[in-house]
Amino acid sequence: xxxxxxxxxxxxxxxxxxxxxxxxxxxxxxxxxxxxxxxxxxxxxxxxxxxxxxxxxxxxxxxxxxxxxxxxxxxxxxxxxxxxxxxxxxxxxxxxxxxxxxxxxxxxxxxxxxxxxxxxxxxxxxxxxxxxxxxxxxxxxxxxxxxxxxxxxxxxxxxxxxxxxxxxxxxxxxxxxxxxxxxxxxxxxxxxxxxxxxxxxxxxxxxxxxxxxxxxxxxxxxxxxxxxxxxxxxxxxxxxxxxxxxxxxxxxxxxxxxxx
Amino acid sequence: xxxxxxxxxxxxxxxxxxxxxxxxxxxxxxxxxxxxxxxxxxxxxxxxxxxxxxxxxxxxxxxxxxxxxxxxxxxxxxxxxxxxxxxxxxxxxxxxxxxxxxxxxxxxxxxxxxxxxxxxxxxxxxxxxxxxxxxxxxxxxxxxxxxxxxxxxxxxxxxxxxxxxxxxxxxxxxxxxxxxxxxxxxxxxxxxxxxxxxxxxxxxxxxxxxxxxxxxxxxxxxxxxxxxxxxxxxxxxxxxxxxxxxxxxxxxxxxxxxxxxxxxxxxxxxxxxxxxxxxxxxxxxxxxxxxxxxxxxxxxxxxxxxxxxxxxxxxxxxxxxxxxxxxxxxxxxxxxxxxxxxxxxxxxxxxxxxxxxxxxxxxxxxxxxxxxxxxxxxxxxxxxxxxxxxxxxxxxxxxxxxxxxxxxxxxxxxxxxxxxxxxxxxxxxxxxxxxxxxxxxxxxxxxxxxxxxxxxxxxxxxxxxxxxxxxxxxx
Numbered sequence: 001x002x003x004x005x006x007x008x009x010x011x012x013x014x015x016x017x018x019x020x021x022x023x024x025x026x027x028x029x030x031x032x033x034x035x036x037x038x039x040x041x042x043x044x045x046x047x048x049x050x051x052x053x054x055x056x057x058x059x060x061x062x063x064x065x066x067x068x069x070x071x072x073x074x075x076x077x078x079x080x081x082x083x084x085x086x087x088x089x090x091x092x093x094x095x096x097x098x099x100x101x102x103x104x105x106x107x108x109x110x111x112x113x114x115x116x117x118x119x120x121x122x123x124x125x126x127x128x129x130x131x132x133x134x135x136x137x138x139x140x141x142x143x144x145x146x147x148x149x150x151x152x153x154x155x156x157x158x159x160x161x162x163x164x165x166x167x168x169x170x171x172x173x174x175x176x177x178x179x180x181x182x183x184x185x186x187x188x189x190x191x192x193x194x195x196x197x198x199x200x201x202x203x204x205x206x207x208x209x210x211x212x213x214x215x216x217x218x219x220x221x222x223x224x225x226x227x228x229x230x231x232x233x234x235x236x237x238x239x240x241x242x243x244x245x246x247x248x249x250x251x252x253x254x255x256x257x258x259x260x
Numbered sequence: 261x262x263x264x265x266x267x268x269x270x271x272x273x274x275x276x277x278x279x280x281x282x283x284x285x286x287x288x289x290x291x292x293x294x295x296x297x298x299x300x301x302x303x304x305x306x307x308x309x310x311x312x313x314x315x316x317x318x319x320x321x322x323x324x325x326x327x328x329x330x331x332x333x334x335x336x337x338x339x340x341x342x343x344x345x346x347x348x349x350x351x352x353x354x355x356x357x358x359x360x361x362x363x364x365x366x367x368x369x370x371x372x373x374x375x376x377x378x379x380x381x382x383x384x385x386x387x388x389x390x391x392x393x394x395x396x397x398x399x400x401x402x403x404x405x406x407x408x409x410x411x412x413x414x415x416x417x418x419x420x421x422x423x424x425x426x427x428x429x430x431x432x433x434x435x436x437x438x439x440x441x442x443x444x445x446x447x448x449x450x451x452x453x454x455x456x457x458x459x460x461x462x463x464x465x466x467x468x469x470x471x472x473x474x475x476x477x478x479x480x481x482x483x484x485x486x487x488x489x490x491x492x493x494x495x496x497x498x499x500x501x502x503x504x505x506x507x508x509x510x511x512x513x514x515x516x517x518x519x520x521x522x523x524x525x526x527x528x529x530x531x532x533x534x535x536x537x538x539x540x541x542x543x544x545x546x547x548x549x550x551x552x553x554x555x556x557x558x559x560x561x562x563x564x565x566x567x568x569x570x571x572x573x574x575x576x577x578x579x580x581x582x583x584x585x586x587x588x589x590x591x592x593x594x595x596x597x598x599x600x601x602x603x604x605x606x607x608x609x610x611x612x613x614x615x616x617x618x619x620x621x622x623x624x625x626x627x628x629x630x631x632x633x634x635x636x637x638x639x640x641x642x643x644x645x646x647x648x649x650x651x652x653x654x655x656x657x658x659x660x661x662x663x664x665x666x667x668x669x670x671x672x673x674x675x676x677x678x679x680x681x682x683x684x685x686x687x688x689x690x691x692x693x694x695x696x697x698x699x700x701x702x703x704x705x706x707x708x709x710x711x712x713x714x715x716x717x718x719x720x721x722x723x724x725x726x727x728x729x730x731x732x733x734x735x
Contacts, residue, residue, distance in 0.1 A: 081391075081392075081393060081413070081414055081415065083372075084373075084391075085372045085373045085375055085390065085391020085392075085415045086373070086375070086391075086710075087375040087376060087417065087668075087710045087711065088375075088376075088417040088418060088458070088459075088460045088461070088507075089507075089548060089549075089626055089627070089668070090710075091417075091433075091458065091481075092481075092505070092522075225664075228644075228664040228665045228684075228685050229664075229685075230664060230665075230685045230686055230687055230703065231703075232703065232704065232706065233703055234687050234701050234702070234703020234704070235703075236664050
C-alpha cells in the first residue's frame with residue numbers, strides 16, 4: 001500500500017480521537033489570533049506580503065459593507081451635473097457633434113487678402129521640375145522634346161477640354177485627375193469625402209497652381225455644403241479651404257485637413 | 261347681337277355656393293359676378309352673417325386658396341360655368357401679427373445651454389430653464405434679467421406656466437419638480453419628488469375645467485405620468501402603464517390626458533381616478549411629440565389678443581367661450597409625430613383608429629404643433645424641412661425648405677399667419693402661410709437653437725440655445 005495511505009486506513013478502522021471535532025473547532029476559533037500574531041511578528045518581505053494581503057481584504061470588506069448599507073436606506077444617489085446640457089428631446093439620442101459655426105468671416109476675408117494663412121503644414125519638401133514632369137518625345141523622328149506629362153495628381157474643372165493635341169504642351173493624364181478629397185475636420189476628427197472646387201495655391205510655384213497640380217501642402221477649395229455650416233450673418237457656407245496632407249500620386253487618393 | 265348679349269350676360273356671373281368649413285351652407289346658391297375677388301366675397305359673407313364688424317375671411321375652392329378674382333380662377337382651372345362652384349370660407353384672426361425681423365436684445369445670464377423657454381399666457385413674463393440648473397425670469401420691458409431661481413439639482417428640462425399666469429412649474433433631469441412664484445422669483449415649498457428619472461413634459465389643467473389652476477400632469481422617462489396638485493404640493497394620481505419612457509403629455513380640453521411614449525403607443529387617461537380610457541396604436545417607433553387642435557387656447561386660457569385681465573370668476577367663463585370657439589362643432593383632434601418619419605392624425609374621442617397617416621418626412625419628426633385656430637399643422641423634422649398640413653383633413657400642403665440642419669422646434673404666431681422654426685444650424689426662420697414662402701431669416705445665434713417661443717400677444721419672439729444667450733426678436 002502506498003505509504004501515505006496508512007493514516008487513512010487507521011482512521012477507517014479505529015475512527016478518530018473522541019475530542020477530535022472539539023479540538024478542531026477550538027483551533028479554528030483561535031485562527032484569527034494566530035493570524036494576527038503572525039502578522040505582527042513577521043519581519044522583512046514576509047511581513048510586507050502579509051500586510052498587503054490584509055489590506056486588500058479589508059478594502060473589499062469595507063466595500064461590501066457599504067453596498068449592504070446602501071440598500072437598507074432608501075436615498076436617491078446624488079447625480080453630478082454633467083457638461084453638455086441638451087433638451088429633453090435630444091437626451092436619449094446619441095448625436096455626433098457636428099462642426100460648429102465659422103469664426104468671424106471678416107477676419108477670414110482679411111487673412112485672404114493678406115495671403116497669409118496659418119496652415120497645418122507650413123513647409124513642404126520642394127518638388128523639382130524633373131520629378132513633376134516627364135519629357136514626352138514627339139515628332140516623326142522623336143527628336144522634339146517640348147511636351148511634358150504631369151506625373152502628380154491634378155484637378156481639372158468640370159468644363160475642361162484639352163487643347164488640340166498638336167499644340168498642348170502639358171499633358172494631364174486622366175488617370176491622375178481627381179475630383180474628390182477626403183477632408184478631415186481638425187477639431188471633430190471626422191473625415192468627409194468632399195468635392196474639390198479648385199486648386200488655390202501650390203507651394204511649388206504659380207505654374208503648378210495654374211495647371212491644377214495637387215502635391216503635399218497644396219491648398220485646395222472644397223465643397224462643404226453637406227456639413228451644414230452657417231455664418232453669423234446667416235449665410236450658408238459652401239466652400240472652404242483645405243490643405244493636402246499626403247502624396248496623392250503614391251496613394252491614389254487625396255487626404256486633406258480643413259482649414260478652420 | 262342677341263347672342264353676344266346672352267354670352268356676355270352668362271360670362272359675367274357664375275353660380276356659387278358659400279359653405280363654412282363644417283359644411284353648412286350660407287344661404288342658397290347665388291350668382292356672383294366673375295370679377296369678384298376675395299375682398300368682395302368677404303363683404304358678402306359679412307353681410308350674410310350680419311357681423312357687426314368686418315371680419316377677415318379666406319376662401320378655398322377645392323382645398324386651394326382663392327387669391328385671384330373668381331373669373332381668373334375659372335379660366336385657369338377650366339371649371340365649367342354651368343356647375344355650382346362651392347366656395348368654403350374660413351374666418352381668419354381679426355388681428356394681424358407683425359413679423360419679427362430684428363434682434364432687439366441678446367441677453368446673457370445662463371451659464372450653460374438654454375434648454376427651454378416659455379412666455380406666460382398673458383405675454384408679460386418670460387421664463388427660461390437651462391443646463392446650469394437655474395430657472396431665470398426676464399423682464400420684457402427692459403429686456404434684462406429679473407430673477408434667478410435656484411433649487412434644482414440638475415439640468416432644467418421643461419418649464420410651464422399655468423394658464424392663469426400665477427404659477428410657474430419646472431421639471432429637471434433628476435426627476436424633481438419645483439414650483440416658483442413668478443412675482444418674486446422664489447421657490448414655493450420644496451421640490452416635488454416622485455418621478456425616478458428625468459421629466460420630459462409638463463401640462464396644466466385647462467382653466468375652463470377648474471378655475472384657479474391647481475392641477476398639472478408631468479411625464480417622465482421612468483414610464484409614468486403623475487398628476488400633481490400645486491396647493492397640496494403632492495402627487496395625487498400616478499398614471500402608469502407605459503413600458504418605456506413617456507416623451508410627451510397633454511391635458512386636453514375635454515378633461516382627458518394624452519400621453520405619448522417610446523413604446524409606440526398613445527394612452528388616454530381620465531382624470532378623476534387616473535384610469536386608462538383608450539390606447540392609440542399605429543406608430544412603428546418612438547412618439548416624440550403630441551399636439552392638440554385646441555392647444556394654443558388651452559395654454560393661453562382666458563387671455564386673448566386684447567390683453568384684458570379678467571377677475572377669477574369671469575376667467576373660467578371667458579376661457580370656456582374661447583375654447584368652444586376654437587373647437588367649433590368638430591371633436592378635438594390630436595396629431596402625433598414619431599421617429600418612424602410619419603405622423604398620425606387622430607380624433608381620439610371618436611375612435612381609436614387614426615384618421616389619417618401623414619407621410620412625407622425623410623427623417624424623424626421632432627415637433628408637431630397645431631396653429632392657434634386649428635387649421636394647420638406644422639411639423640419640424642431632422643430632415644431639415646418644416647412641413648405644413650391641413651389641420652382638419654391632414655392633407656399635405658407644402659414643405660418649407662431652407663434650413664441646413666435638423667429643425668428642432670416650431671412656434672406659431674397668435675394669428676396663425678406666421679410660423680417660426682428654430683434649427684441646429686443656429687438660424688431661426690419665419691415662414692408665411694399665405695404665400696407659403698420664407699418671410700424672414702433670423703441669423704445671429706452662434707450655436708444650435710434649442711428652444712423658441714412666440715409671445716401670445718405677438719410682440720416678441722424669444723430663442724435660446726447652446727450658446728447660452730437668450731435672444732429677443734422684435735418686429
